[in-house]
Amino acid sequence: MAHRVRVWDLPTRLFHWLLALCVVGLVVTGKVGGAGMEGHARLGYAVLALVLFRLAWGFIGGHW
Numbered sequence: 001m002a003h004r005v006r007v008w009d010l011p012t013r014l015f016h017w018l019l020a021l022c023v024v025g026l027v028v029t030g031k032v033g034g035a036g037m038e039g040h041a042r043l044g045y046a047v048l049a050l051v052l053f054r055l056a057w058g059f060i061g062g063h064w
Contacts, residue, residue: 009062009063019047019050029043
């Protein structure tokens with residue numbers, strides 16, 4: 001029977017998926033320019049919040 005080993009916990013997985021989505025959104029809004037720059041700024045703040053969360057989670061976070 002196969003033994004399942006988890007490498008990342010759920011918050012870390014969510015961080016990586018959300019960061020990837022934000023980066024895609026940053027590229028799209030950066031290419032659009034103009035009115036898209038407000039969304040670009042908000043996505044930049046979201047990336048900052050994600051990175052700060054990940055740093056904190058690295059110290060106080062999961063088992064793995």
